[in-house]
Amino acid sequence: MSRCIRLGALASGGGSNVQSIIDHIESKRLDAQISILLSDNPEAGVLKRAERHGIPRKVIRPAAFEKRAEHDRAMIHALQQRDVELVILAGYMRIISPEFVQAFPNRIMNIHPALLPAFPGVHVQQKAAVYGVRFSGCTVHFVDEGMDTGPIILQAVVPVVPGDTGETLGARILKQEHRLYPEAVRLYSEGRLRVEGRHVLISDHRVEADQCLINPPFGGTDVS
Ligand code: GAR
Numbered sequence: 438m439s440r441c442i443r444l445g446a447l448a449s450g451g452g453s454n455v456q457s458i459i460d461h462i463e464s465k466r467l468d469a470q471i472s473i474l475l476s477d478n479p480e481a482g483v484l485k486r487a488e489r490h491g492i493p494r495k496v497i498r499p500a501a502f503e504k505r506a507e508h509d510r511a512m513i514h515a516l517q518q519r520d521v522e523l524v525i526l527a528g529y530m531r532i533i534s535p536e537f538v539q540a541f542p543n544r545i546m547n548i549h550p551a552l553l554p555a556f557p558g559v560h561v562q563q564k565a566a567v568y569g570v571r572f573s574g575c576t577v578h579f580v581d582e583g584m585d586t587g588p589i590i591l592q593a594v595v596p597v598v599p600g601d602t603g604e605t606l607g608a609r610i611l612k613q614e615h616r617l618y619p620e621a622v623r624l625y626s627e628g629r630l631r632v633e634g635r636h637v638l639i640s641d642h643r644v645e646a647d648q649c650l651i652n653p654p655f656g657g658t659d660v661s
Contacts, residue, residue, distance in 0.1 A: 439468040439623070439626050439627045440468065440626060440628075441468050441469060441470060441626075442468070442469045442470075442522045442523055442622075442625070442626045443469075443470060443472040443519065443520055443521050443522050443523075444458070444469050444470065444471045444472060444521065444522070444523050444524075444525055444622070445471075445472060445473050445474075445475065445515075445516040445519060445521035445523070445524045445525070446458070446471050446473075446474045446475070446483075446524075446525050446527055447474075447475050447476070447512070447524065447525070447526050447527065447529040448474065448475075448476055448481060448483040448526075448527045448528050448529055449476060449477055449478045449481055449483075449528055449529050449530040449531070450478070450481055450482065450483065450528045450530070451481070451482040451483060451528070452481065452482055452483025452484075452486045452487075452527065452528065453528075453611065453614075453615065454527035454528060454548055454614055454615065454618050455471070455474065455483050455486060455487070455527045455528075456486050457614075457615035457616075457618060457619055458471065458525065458527070458618060458619055458622065459471065459486070459490050459492070461619035461623075463490075466619065466623075467619050467622060467623050467626070468623075468626055469622060469626055471487070471492045472493065472519040472520065472521055473492075473493045473494065473495065473515060473516065473519040473521065474487040474492050474493070474494040474495075475494070475495055475496075475497055475512055475515055475516070476494070476495075476496050476497075477496070477497060477498060477499055477508075477529070477530075477531055478496070479496045479498065481496075483527075483528075484496070493519070495515055497511050497512055497515065499531070505534055506534050506536055509533060509534040509536060509537040510536070512533075512537065513536070513537055513540045516540075516541075517540075521541075522544065523541075523544050523545075523546065523622065523625055523626075524541050524544060524545040524546070525545075525546050525547075525548075525618070525622065526545065526546065526547040526548070526580065527548060527618065528548075529547075530559070532584060533545070533580065535582045538580055538581060538582050543579050543632045545579065545580040546577055546578070546579060546580065546590065546618075546621060546622070546625070547577070547578055547579075547580050547585070547587070548575060548576070548577050548614055548617065548618050549561070549575065549576045549577075549578065549585050550562050550573075550575050550607060550610045550611070550614065551564075551565055551573055551574070551575070551576065551610075552572065552573055552574045552575075552576060552592055552594065553576040553578060553585055553586075553589060553592075554585075554586070555570070555573075556568075556573070557584055557585035557586070558584065558585065560603065562603040562604075562606050562607035562610060563602070563603025563606075563607075564603075565597065565606060566597060566601045566602055566603050566605075566606045567603075569597075570597055571596065571597055571652040571653075572594050572595065572596055572597060572650065572652055573594075573595060573597055573606060573610060574592055574593045574594040574595050574610060574613065575592065575593050575595075575610050575613055575614045575617055576589055576591070576592045577589075577590045577591045577592075577617055577618055577621040578590055579632060579637065588632050588634075588635050588636060588637045589637060590621045590624070590630060590637045590639075591617050591620060591621050591624075592617075593613035593614075593616070593617045594650060595609045595610055595613055596650070596652040597652070624639060629641065629642075
């Protein structure tokens with residue numbers, strides 16, 4: 438059973454992932470509300486998006502604090518004040534402190550533009566293109582105290598094609614991010630996610646165990 442969960446979104450940039458969550462909520466595909474949007478960046482495009490949709494928003498600038506933990510404490514306070522149940526990091530480009538993680542145990546999700554545990558960190562679309570992998574994709578995971586190491590909820594795989602750059606591959610991945618993140622939040626809101634160690638168990642879901650992607654496909658003609 439789905440229930441309207443209160444989300445706190447953290448974003449530093451353009452906010453297309455936040456927009457996708459907003460769109461899913463407004464079209465009733467996701468039973469949730471964004472109770473507050475927090476950003477570390479006063480110039481972030483995501484603030485305008487939130488404003489357009491009447492979402493409460495607040496900029497908490499790291500420079501206003503001496504220590505990272507103090508900045509995080511202000512973030513935690515803002516989220517708790519709004520009674521946030523699930524925190525979603527959507528292009529939030531700062532590492533959050535252990536204290537932050539402990540304040541929302543298994544209640545912080547992140548979206549990462551690679552197939553973790555491959556390519557953690559930043560500029561990973563470009564790193565994947567340069568490395569020569571045949572597939573990349575995106576990962577939604579719960580946040581633990583490591584960097585991009587938390588239990589994986591969902592992943593989407595996209596092919597890397599000849600001539601891909603970080604930009605072209607990143608655009609292909611981003612399209613899937615916009616589908617994946619709302620789905621992970623929906624599973625959470627329906628109470629279907631349970632964390633056991635490194636594993637996230639999803640109730641009532643189907644796996645197509647014989648599915649296999651090969652890139653390039655056998656016998657295909659390379660038209661690039
Ligand atoms: C997304 O690709 C997201 O996966 C990535 O930043 C982009 C934000 O785009 N996040 C990270 O790299 C976090 N390590 P958006 O602002 O348009 O949602």
